[in-house]
Amino acid sequence: MKQKSFSIPAMAILGILGLIFTAVADLMLSSYITSVISFIFLYMILAVSLNITNGFTGLFSLGHPAFMSIGGYVAALLILPVFRKEFFLPDLPPWLAVQQWPFFPAILVGGIVAALVAVIIGYPVLRLKGHYLAVATIGTIFIVRVVLKNTEELTRGALGLNGLGFLSSIWWIYLWLVITVYVAWKLKFSSWGRTMLALRENEMAASCLGINTTMVKIAAFVIGAFFAGISGGLWAHLTTVITPESYSLGLAFNLVVMVVIGGSGSISGALIAAGGISLLVEYLRPLEEALGMYGLGQILISAALLLVLIFRPKGLFGTGELSILRKEITYRSAR
């Protein structure tokens, strides 16, 4: 049985090119452009991780911003120097107030906490289907936001935390991008990935085949949430600010746009769409300010999606992948 997968040489080359590009950006380009590229990489991480939940498994989740918030706040609270904590958050529980973690582990813990929350939320919510699941995940964004706003001892409420360390260098973000793509790649072309796809196509048939659909759905949801949490931590330490309103439904929508345009289930599609759209958003930002036309970028994205949905609902790639990156795997037939 043949199946397409990514060819290792092609992916390695891509990875090295990315590395070189990152080096060039860091060393030779202005810090403004470097940060723009950092945001583009972040969007790619988010889009690929959303693809695991929405694209591979067909779970329509708009919940990424909620998990970004969780991951972002956890990481920020761990990283924030003790003296800062005393100043900003005098009512922090003592065991938390003495923590001061280095960057990588804190980000990781942020992702893990987000993943744990996803497990708790996932069990009830993932029983819903289609647009009802989507609405429930929107509800999650609001619930998380409200909880963050109203637990001032931990989060400083609506004011949020600012003055966070500018710790998310482009190298860290690139590293996480590589990890995310690697995980998505291995997942997609494994038996787990095929199971997820089977679930997406027809959940009832999949469960009749003996697949534990609940487990698979939760796994997809949790993996996506983990990377969203990571991205939240990275994002917070790129913008140096985090508030309960930082990650909104608009962001979730834009991620869905990237997944839809790139083709649900296509990793390369998600990367390309994420790159293209975030580039557009970042390019338009100074333009919007200059012309005083705020919201123009969002209008263009929304209009573009509407057009795609009307004329080309399968997106650019459907479930496939960019052909240069593909290779065929032959399976030995079972005897």
Added chain:
Amino acid sequence: MYITELIINGLIQGSLYALVAIGFTMVYGILRLINFAHGDVIMIGAFVTLGLLQLNLSWPILAILVLLIGALVGFTIDRIAFRPMRGAPQVTGFIASLALSLLLQNLGILIFTAQPRNFFLPEFFRKTVLIASLEVRYLSLVIIFSTIILLVLLLLFVKKTRMGIAMRATAENLQVARLMGIKVNHVIMLAFIIGSALAAFAGMLWGGRFGQIDPLMGFVPGLKAFIAAVIGGVGSIAGAAVGGYLLGFSEVLFVGLLPSSMSGFRDAFVFGMLIIILLVMPNGIFGTSEEERA
């Protein structure tokens, strides 16, 4: 006397939610589509009213104009965004409505900036009357009674008229409705028109009640009105109204009766209620849909 105030506030908020929930439920009943842009029609209604207020019209004319413009907005939304997508899978329509919602919000920001604007309905509405030793604005009474009147009219329309029966038939079984010779595209358009007219009207009242409007004002109320429709049973107009009042009362009582430290959690409570209802009682109070939800 505090209880009286809570009851009246509950009725007011409930009326506003009911007006918007009806639009959600009518479109959902026929198309099985959650139209996220519906909440933003509230915003459009509010801003249109702001513009019309400059013209110093008598308020019945103002109200009728707002209803008509809301109807036009509904017609346009259906024609341009949703009709080309007839027959697409459920999730596609949902994403499209989300796109439309963001489009409308950002158009609002583009045209009006995100700054909230002051909004004052004519003097008439700010006069007060004494009810159970409480001073109640005329506006509040207008909100409650106009909602009830519109509701009754709509229910009569849907129960008694030929078109009303056609709408109910189409909502139950679109295919067979076509076999009766019903032009389902027209029925769908009518659902959008009526729903949007009511939402725009609610926007006018909303602005009057809260005194401030901004381009993002419609989204969260729209979401909550959707929750109200789910509580009442999506597809049922009476259900949407009941759901709206239940939600309005729940919100008011939540904030009014619980200690003030908990008030901030009001919205979390509402969204939490949505998730619970979807899991435990997916058909709501009056719903009869056999659609697979969970």
Added chain:
Amino acid sequence: MKHTLLNVDHIQVSIGKTHILKDISFSVAKGEIVALIGANGAGKTTTLQSIMSLHRVQSGAITFHSAREASAEPLDITHWSTEKVVASGISLCPEGRQIFSSLSVRENIIIGSYLRRDTAEIKEDIAYVYDLFPILHDRQYQKAGNLSGGEQMMLAVGRAMMSRPELLLLDEPSLGLAPLMVEKIFSLIQQIHQDGTSILLVEQNAAKALDIADHVSVLEVGRLTLQGTGSELKHNKDVQKAYLGVV
């Protein structure tokens, strides 16, 4: 020479990627009962639905020549919208009855007359339906979903009659009904026929169909294999073996 009401000419219909109707031709003359019999999946329902434009006809043509306007040209209804087909005088009583459960019995009957404006005649027709099916009159204000299978069938037929069709299409009227009810339904179909409506009937219950039909066609996997009068086919050995359970 009998007036041809409906002429189906070499139509092909695919649903998605499945080629369901491969080459179907038959006609219904005014005053006839025509039956299509065949096994499950042969394409009987698809044929009726295609006449009503619920499916796109890929090639071939369907023409309808209303006897009320006998002087005019036959209408090519192949690609007409469903609403237009209904307006021209053809009505379908769909498979599985599919009455509107949430509407009352009376409302179901009324909605059948949706396209008509002649209020007085509509009232007469409602009375006619209640005459044919007295039980519907007794239950007229109840929700249609509460009716039994047989009662729902009667309602479905009554509803279809309300548009005063010249040609009534019936999709498996006996499906899921007890034998006594089947007898009743078929005698009612004959009554409707005698009162002036032409009928195109699709049935799995071949025996009953052959009993009442003037002309019968056998549908097998998208093609018509046999055509003849009811009695001819009843005595046909192959039909007996395949559809009448005669060994």
